[in-house]
Amino acid sequence: MTSPSSKNPNSEQSSREKRRSEQLRANLARRKHQTRSRRSGEADERDEGITAAEKLPSDTASSES
Template identity: 65%
Template sequence: MTKKEKIETKSERQKRLAAELRANLARRKAQARSRRAGDADERAEGIPSARKDRGQ
């Protein structure tokens, strides 16, 4: 692998990690908003609502 190829590979990795970080942050923000509202998380793998009077 040449030096130029290593730089390109490193750059691609940094872009991929940055995109994953943004996606993770968006999920965490949505989860925090849901918790503040007291509603259940809408994702399939999400958490149930903390409120007992909703969803029953």
């Protein structure tokens, strides 16, 4: 018959839904924190995201001409 180690499709689906709901809650918490920090004027403390572009010495030399 079936071995006890085989997964039930329903339990696999429920675990997938559980992971998805946890990820959605974490995303919502990040967005709320970001909104609060923007309202209070604090800097956004994310590790990921777009970093500010830095000017290279070659950029200033070409713009002076």
